[in-house]
Amino acid sequence: MKRFIVTVLILTILPASAFASRGIEVVSKLESASGRTVGSYRALVIGINEYQDSAIPDLKTAVNDATELSQVLQSTFGFTNVAVLTDGQANESSIIRELRSLVVQSKEDDSVLIYYAGHGELDTLTGSGYWVPHNAKGGDPSTYMNNAVIQQYIKAIPARHVLLVADSCFSGSLFGEARSLPPINNKFYATLYKERSRWGMTSGNLTPVEDAGSGGHSIFAYHFLKELKESDKPYLTPRDIYQRIGPVVRNNSEQMPITQPIKNAGDEGGEFVFIRMASLVPQTSSIPASPVLAPAPAPTPSPAPVPTRQESELDRILREADEKKQQAERDRRKSAERNAEIETYYAKLEDVDKMKESSLPSESKVKVWSEFINQYSTDNPKLEEAQKKLEFWEKMARLPVDERPQIKPPEGMVHIVGSEYTAGADADQGYAKCKKYFARCERSWYTDETPHQETVRSFNIDSYEVTQEQYERVMGKNPSHFKGSNRPVEEVTWHEAKAYCEKIGKRLPTEWEWEFAARAGSTTAYYWGDEYDGAYAWTGNNSDNTTHPVGQKKPNRFGLYDMAGNVWEWTSSNYEGGGKVVLRGGSWITLPDSMRSADRYRLVPSIRTNNFGFRCSQ
Structure with missing residues (x-):
């Protein structure tokens, strides 16, 4: 039987305190050569054999693959904080909860492992890849987990290294361009460890892969686990493993494994490095005993100092400085x-x-x-x-x-009087907000928000995000993942959002119209002020991992609801004239740094996911 399995690994390295009890020679060498601290190992391991919907065929080896991997990671590589979800535990909300936990708990020096073994699907209409959680409905992509959402979490994890291993069909859509290996010498592993990485390994690119294999494992998982357990190297990278098991898997199946960076996830040229526990035992015989030294003579106490004229003058200066400070x-x-x-x-x-x-x-x-x-x-x-x-x-x-x-706008819309305004924000604003929620942030992430003058003409814009009831009435279908007539429609591409607006005599707002309407005359980070306030937006802090009916949060000064949070909103504007389209406003899954009026997000127009929606203008 062919199985459609996605296996995702996000890897972390033990803290120095954990290494100290077992020997630190190998870790110290890596830290010294790379100039980086070796952080913690963490792991999320998921395996699904049995599905709630009988329309989805059960698998044979996914749980066994996941269970043995979790044991190997702990016993052989010293992983800590390993979360394991199998079968009924691996529903969508539990998986998202654990992914969010990795984002919050991981530190800059860590590496993280997420392993997912279960069905995977490819949407032939959009080219989107999906994980299929335990509670999914067969044939209904709106109940699956879009790879774009997984990518967002991988990018948000602040750890230095994130490794994605996918023993699955249709997993190649996550990967970017391969890059060449540095020369293998004594600095090889230090070179790879030094820089951040978002790396992947998959057993089947965009093709089906085998469920049954050897020893109760899929053929890929069997050889992957075998290499982890039997290699005698103190260090292992994904490419070390791939070079040994890739030809074996190709020669014994129809699968075509690949390994390369994950696209659009923050890869900076490094690679994850496994550190084997067996190599951490210190060689006590090689450490010379310290010589016994004679005790040093006790120091002669000095007389108490007498204040000098200069010291009195210094006291006066310090008092005056303190008064000026007050x-x-x-x-x-x-x-x-x-x-x-x-x-x-x-x-x-x-x-x-x-x-x-x-x-x-x-x-x-x-x-x-x-x-x-x-x-x-x-x-x-x-x-x-x-x-x-x-x-x-x-x-x-x-x-x-x-x-x-x-001006009397159509029902359900607000008339916006056009004007010139300052769009965007200094990069320091986004950088400061990012640091409140993430261990690692870069100021360069926000340089596309440079403040500048924009002029918009008067226009009308929907008071609320387009609901599922409105969309289904016009388009004859409801693609949304989170069902509810008054919830915002999601899982719509840019093309579908544009078509809906045009069918009712409207259009998508431009990016700068959207920001002008969202700001409602404000110049602060958010349209209500400079600090996050959950009374105005559904975000990753308060959404309980779902969308909510429109209009439940406070509106901005123009009377527009949910201009921050609930779902990202498609605009009509290309990003910097390229092939991607700008989205604004953040969503139920994002943290408050993305709720800012100036924040810009961009993706290809064909993508669909459960946190993208829209509103219309005219």
Whole structure:
């Protein structure tokens, strides 16, 4: 019987304290040569033989493969914190929970192992690959786990090394370009260990693989485990293993194994290094005994020092410095209170801006904005924006009353008055937010958010993300993974989102329209302020690993709901003119650093996953 199995490994190395009790020579050599600390080994091991849905055929060897691997990792390579999920334990929510645990608990010097053995599927319509958890429904990809989601977790894990081993069909879609080996010499393993890696090994690329094999294991798992157990090398890399077992698997099956980096997951040229426990036993005979030394003579106590004139002068300088520091702190608090007062006043004026001409004419809006500018004419972070608002309403006030716009948007939409605004944010903003949630962050990840001026024309935009009920009524189907008529539709490609909007006389918003609408006049990291607030968004912190009905969180100042969280939203804009499309807003699975109004995400338009949705504009 052919089995469709995905086997994923994410690997970690023992902490120094664990090595200390068993001998540290090999670890010390690797640390010394690479200039890196050897961190912890962690593992998530998953094996599924029996499926809840009888339409999915059971497997024979997946649980045995996973169980023996978990034992080998602990007994031979000293893995700690090994989580094992088999059969009914390996449902989608449990797998996601353990993946999130790896993201939160792993440290920068770690390597992590995730092993998944179970069915895998390929969507012939989109080319997407999937894991099939225990509680999946046969023939329904919306109940599977998309490889794109797995990729996001692999990228988010802060460990230095992440190794993906896939004993499966249809697993090749995760992999990027192969790279050449460095020369194998005494610096070989140190060179590979030094740099971060996101590496993969698969038994079958985009083809089916054998379930039955040797010794109760699949043919790939049998030889993979054999090499781990029987190799006498102190260090092993995935390519060491592959070079020995690849030809054997090819010669004894129809499978074509490969090993190379995982694409779009943060690989930087390194490779995972297994460190064998047997090689960690110290050679005590090679360590010379320390000579016995005569005790040193007791030091003669010095007399207590007498303060000098210079020391008294130093005390005075230190007192004055302390007083200046306290005064600076008082000034800082006063400035912060004033800025908070300005922010509150400005927010109220933005609410005034939204009032219809019939309720508050343009002349009155000119007056209130003028008063704000006069009252806070200096040291006002909102002064430039307020002056632009004043110029706009002065222009409107010069129009005859009957020519002033009285905009009434279609039902379910909000009218957005166009304007120029500052889009994006300094890279330090995203970098600072990232460091709150992840052990490893790079400022360069956020340089595509460079602040710049954008001008958008007036437009309408949906108050809510498109729901499953709305989508099914127009398109005749509901592809969503998390079912619920008032939940946002997901598992839709960019092409499908675009087609839906066009069928009802609308379109997808541009990236800069979306950001302008999300900010609602704000200049802070989030549209509600600079700190994360779960009252405004469903995120990885509060979603319980699922989407939620639209409109349950607080709206922004324009009356738009879920502009942060719940599902990422497709826009109509290409990313930097390339073949990828920009998504905005974060989702139920992402952490708050991706909820920022300036955050940009991009993927190919053909991808579908359960945290991508959209809203329309016109």
